[in-house]
Amino acid sequence: MLPTSHFDTDGFLRNLSDWNPQVAEQIAMAEGIKLEPSHWEILELLRTYYVEFDSSPAMRALVKYCALNLGPDKGKSIYLLSLFPGSPAKIGCKVAGLPKPDNCL
Amino acid sequence: MTTRDKKRMLVVIRHSPYGSSLAKASLDVVLAAAAFEQNIALLFLGDGVLQLIPRQESSALGKKNIGRQLASLPLYDIDSVYVDAEAAARYNIDLTISPVDTQSISTGEIHQLMTEFDHILGF
Amino acid sequence: MILHTLNAAPSSPAFNDCLKIARTHDALVLMGDGVYAAIDSAEAYSALLSCGAKLYMLLTDAKVAGISAPGANITAIDMDDLVALTEEFPRQQAWY
Numbered sequence: 001m002l003p004t005s006h007f008d009t010d011g012f013l014r015n016l017s018d019w020n021p022q023v024a025e026q027i028a029m030a031e032g033i034k035l036e037p038s039h040w041e042i043l044e045l046l047r048t049y050y051v052e053f054d055s056s057p058a059m060r061a062l063v064k065y066c067a068l069n070l071g072p073d074k075g076k077s078i079y080l081l082s083l084f085p086g087s088p089a090k091i092g093c094k095v096a097g098l099p100k101p102d103n104c105l
Numbered sequence: 106m107t108t109r110d111k112k113r114m115l116v117v118i119r120h121s122p123y124g125s126s127l128a129k130a131s132l133d134v135v136l137a138a139a140a141f142e143q144n145i146a147l148l149f150l151g152d153g154v155l156q157l158i159p160r161q162e163s164s165a166l167g168k169k170n171i172g173r174q175l176a177s178l179p180l181y182d183i184d185s186v187y188v189d190a191e192a193a194a195r196y197n198i199d200l201t202i203s204p205v206d207t208q209s210i211s212t213g214e215i216h217q218l219m220t221e222f223d224h225i226l227g228f
Numbered sequence: 229m230i231l232h233t234l235n236a237a238p239s240s241p242a243f244n245d246c247l248k249i250a251r252t253h254d255a256l257v258l259m260g261d262g263v264y265a266a267i268d269s270a271e272a273y274s275a276l277l278s279c280g281a282k283l284y285m286l287l288t289d290a291k292v293a294g295i296s297a298p299g300a301n302i303t304a305i306d307m308d309d310l311v312a313l314t315e316e317f318p319r320q321q322a323w324y
Contacts, residue, residue: 053177054170058140061180102133103140117321119245151245212248219230219319227322
């Protein structure tokens, strides 16, 4: 378990290099999410996005990126909301160990 | 709100990517506007074309990579990206491999383009 | 019709970019370091004239710079006049 000092007040990792799958499980648990393969698929995509675009996606970009890479069935808000309820871009980034997206609604 | 009711906004980008925080500021505005589904277009003018140089490596500066961030614009449905062809030619920038697809316009066409928008924001 | 505010010295890229875009039926306001283009008979003043825009300068900034004899085609304005111009022109481009 990473101590709370490694997280900011919103629960985002302060240092991106602290992330590993165990840390993801820890953050997800704090969000009340049990990570399944369908979650991991999105988390990996989020981390790929971050490397490709040097930024965390807002919801709009995440939906489109999922559609492009995982197909139209998964490129939908409703699908992402079922995995990361509330605010998929924000919570997904948090679990993926990425910074909080700017402009997330 | 229908598309017709929406104001069209042109963001004019005229400064190099890392010499100031203006490039970052313009991206913040563009992505925030996109998140609110505003009708937005970009024009890279003069030294602004320097943001379109491929393969920027800003990590040595500890700064966000402007080129890679520009590459995400299509994911925000921002597809109207114009570039001052004369300035791109002056700096010998190969727009075919720039981070984002652009439409080249001549100096003479820029004024007309600007008048087609309801608002202009300069960075 | 575009209102251009030019706040950059005549040798700057912003100055050159502005003059490439500004044209007849536009208004161009010199402010800050832009007021140096108002010096009568200087090269920058000729360039301003040839763009065709209606020319203004902020009087307070011109005084600060010591521009006592601006070119004859430049109208000196104050802040209230500038606000009036922004109401007249829906589109504004700041060059700095």
